[in-house]
Amino acid sequence: MKKIIRLSPSSLNLFLECPRCFWLQMNENIHRPRGIFPSLPGGMDLVIKDYFDKYREKDELPPELQGKIEGKLLHDHNLLNRWRNWRTGLEFTDESLGVTLFGALDDCLQINDKFTPLDYKTRGSAPKEGDSQKYYGNQLDCYSLMLEENGYPVEKFGYLVYYYPEHVEENGTVIFNVKPVKLNLDPNRARQTLKNAIKLLSGPIPPHHTECEYCIWGRNNGD
Numbered sequence: 001m002k003k004i005i006r007l008s009p010s011s012l013n014l015f016l017e018c019p020r021c022f023w024l025q026m027n028e029n030i031h032r033p034r035g036i037f038p039s040l041p042g043g044m045d046l047v048i049k050d051y052f053d054k055y056r057e058k059d060e061l062p063p064e065l066q067g068k069i070e071g072k073l074l075h076d077h078n079l080l081n082r083w084r085n086w087r088t089g090l091e092f093t094d095e096s097l098g099v100t101l102f103g104a105l106d107d108c109l110q111i112n113d114k115f116t117p118l119d120y121k122t123r124g125s126a127p128k129e130g131d132s133q134k135y136y137g138n139q140l141d142c143y144s145l146m147l148e149e150n151g152y153p154v155e156k157f158g159y160l161v162y163y164y165p166e167h168v169e170e171n172g173t174v175i176f177n178v179k180p181v182k183l184n185l186d187p188n189r190a191r192q193t194l195k196n197a198i199k200l201l202s203g204p205i206p207p208h209h210t211e212c213e214y215c216i217w218g219r220n221n222g223d
Helices: 010-016 019-029 039-057 077-082 133-151 187-201 215-218
Strands: 006-007 090-094 099-103 107-111 115-121 157-168 175-182
Touching: 006 010, 006 019, 006 187, 010 019, 010 099, 010 115, 010 187, 019 187, 019 215, 039 099, 039 175, 077 107, 099 133, 115 133, 115 187, 133 157, 133 175
Parallel strands: 006 099, 115 157
Antiparallel strands: 090 099, 107 115, 157 175
C-alpha cells in the first residue's frame, strides 16, 4: 500500500517559498535551523480565542468587527474546538495522490448556508498592501479545501484579522489596533499546490533557491 504523506498548510507554504528546503524536510527529515520561538503570538492567540468565544455564546461578532466582515461566528463551539486542535482538526485525503492535508482552524464564519475560515494574526505593525494574499493566501485556500471536502460548502472569500500594537497606556495596558482583511479563496488552488508538492517530492532534490537565505548559507558551506 502506498504510504500516505501528511502535509499541513505551513508545510505547503514552505514548498511555495523554497522547494529545496521542502524536499529536504519531507524526504530527508532535515529541517531549517530554528531559533527561540516567541511565546507572545501563542499567548495572544489563546486570549483572542477566549475573547471571540464570549461573543460566540451571544451569537454576535466582536464590536470592532461588526459591519466590517460578513456572516456570524460558527455557533457550534464543540465542533470548532475539534477543528482548533491539530489532533482532531480538519483533514482531507487524496488517495490518488497519496497525501493527507490537515490543519487547525482559528475560527470559522457562517454566511447563510456556507462556511469560511477566519484566522487571527498578531504582528508588530499594520499589514502592507498585498502581503496578506502573498503570505497567507495558501493557508486560507487549504482551509477552504478541507472544509469543502468534509461537506461544508465554502464561500469565495475568507478573513484574516490582524492585531498590532498602537500604544501603551499609563497602567501598562497595551492598546491594539484591529484590522480585518478579506481574501479571495479558491480550493482548487490548494488542490493544485498539493499536486505540485507531491510531484516534487517524487523527483530529485531541487536546486538551491536564489532567494532562500538557508539555501545561500548551505551553498556557501559546501551543501
